[in-house]
Amino acid sequence: QQQVKQSPQSLIVQKGGIPIINCAYENTAFDYFPWYQQFPGKGPALLIAIRPDVSEKKEGRFTISFNKSAKQFSLHIMDSQPGDSATYFCAAYYGGSQGNLIFGKGTKLSVKP
Amino acid sequence: DAGVIQSPRHEVTEMGQEVTLRCKPISGHNSLFWYRQTMMRGLELLIYFNNNVPIDDSGMPEDRFSAKMPNASFSTLKIQPSEPRDSAVYFCASRQGVDYGYTFGSGTRLTVV
Numbered sequence: 001q002q003q004v005k006q007s008p009q010s011l012i013v014q015k016g017g018i019p020i021i022n023c024a025y026e027n028t029a030f031d032y033f034p035w036y037q038q039f040p041g042k043g044p045a046l047l048i049a050i051r052p053d054v055s056e057k058k059e060g061r062f063t064i065s066f067n068k069s070a071k072q073f074s075l076h077i078m079d080s081q082p083g084d085s086a087t088y089f090c091a092a093y094y095g096g097s098q099g100n101l102i103f104g105k106g107t108k109l110s111v112k113p
Numbered sequence: 114d115a116g117v118i119q120s121p122r123h124e125v126t127e128m129g130q131e132v133t134l135r136c137k138p139i140s141g142h143n144s145l146f147w148y149r150q151t152m153m154r155g156l157e158l159l160i161y162f163n164n165n166v167p168i169d170d171s172g173m174p175e176d177r178f179s180a181k182m183p184n185a186s187f188s189t190l191k192i193q194p195s196e197p198r199d200s201a202v203y204f205c206a207s208r209q210g211v212d213y214g215y216t217f218g219s220g221t222r223l224t225v226v
Contacts, residue, residue: 034214043117043204043217044156089156098168100146101215105155 002027004092006104013080014112021075021107023090028071032093034101035064035075037086044089048075080111117218119205125224131193134221137186138207146215147180147190148204156204162188195225 005024013019023033034049050057050064050073057064061078077084090104118137126132138145146161160170162182170180177196182188192199202222206215 041219043206043219044215045217046214049214098163100158100161100169102158103156 002094002102004090004102004104006090006107008107009105010108010110012110012112015081017080017111019077019080019084019109019111021088021090021109022072023074023092023104024070024072025092026071027092027094029094030092030102033064033066033073034091034093035062036089036091036103038089038106039086047088077109080109082111082113085109085111117205117207117216119203119218119221121221122219123222123224125226126195128196128225129194130225131191132195132199132223132225134190134203134205134223136188136190136205136218138188138205139209139216140186142207142209142216143185144208145182145188146206146208147188148206148217150202150204150220159190159203192223195223197225200224 007022011019032051035047036044037047038044048059048062048064050066052068055066063076066073087106087108089106091101093099093101120135144163147159149157149159159172160180161168165182178192180190200223202220204217204220206217208215
């Protein structure tokens with residue numbers, strides 16, 4: 001119940017394409033859903049996040065879509081660029097001030113020029 | 114602020130040796146997390162602290178692993194004795210109060226030969 005399932009494991013798109021990464025969860029106690037971006041040799045960095053009372057959030061070229069009834073959320077990258085090539089992790093948070101993030105397994109995105 | 118600082122960046126050690134990884138969280142952040150990242154298992158939470166107190170160490174693989182946080186500005190993760198299967202990148206992250214955004218360090222790449 002504490003798992004977050006992420007797919008696909010890897011994704012290759014052409015520049016300008018719209019990669020979509022999907023995540024699913026079971027625990028309805030999760031109350032915050034961030035996405036992290038990780039470049040080689042670096043730690044993950046917060047990219048964008050959403051709460052379950054919102055169905056969509058956009059920040060620049062990055063959009064999270066959230067389907068509370070299906071317990072699924074996804075990341076869309078509009079007009080993808082080679083610089084977006086990285087590993088993306090979805091996560092889910094539970095537990096209030098003593099809580100913790102549960103991470104998906106990650107998606108390695110490669111954007112070809 | 115310099116962010117979350119981890120040392121060393123790389124560590125190569127022989128099987129059976131003691132390894133100590135160090136982390137300095139962001140000043141004012143009161144939660145600290147240790148994660149391990151491998152290709153097979155992704156990002157795994159090992160242990161986390163709130164206000165220097167360990168909250169959940171259920172992710173620590175076995176008794177060979179121990180973590181301490183003697184004060185708000187320093188934490189260590191120790192492996193004794195180390196084994197080749199401990200080879201991974203170990204990340205430290207910190208968070209301020211109920212602000213759910215985690216800030217990760219750049220990680221320590223541990224290789225046990």
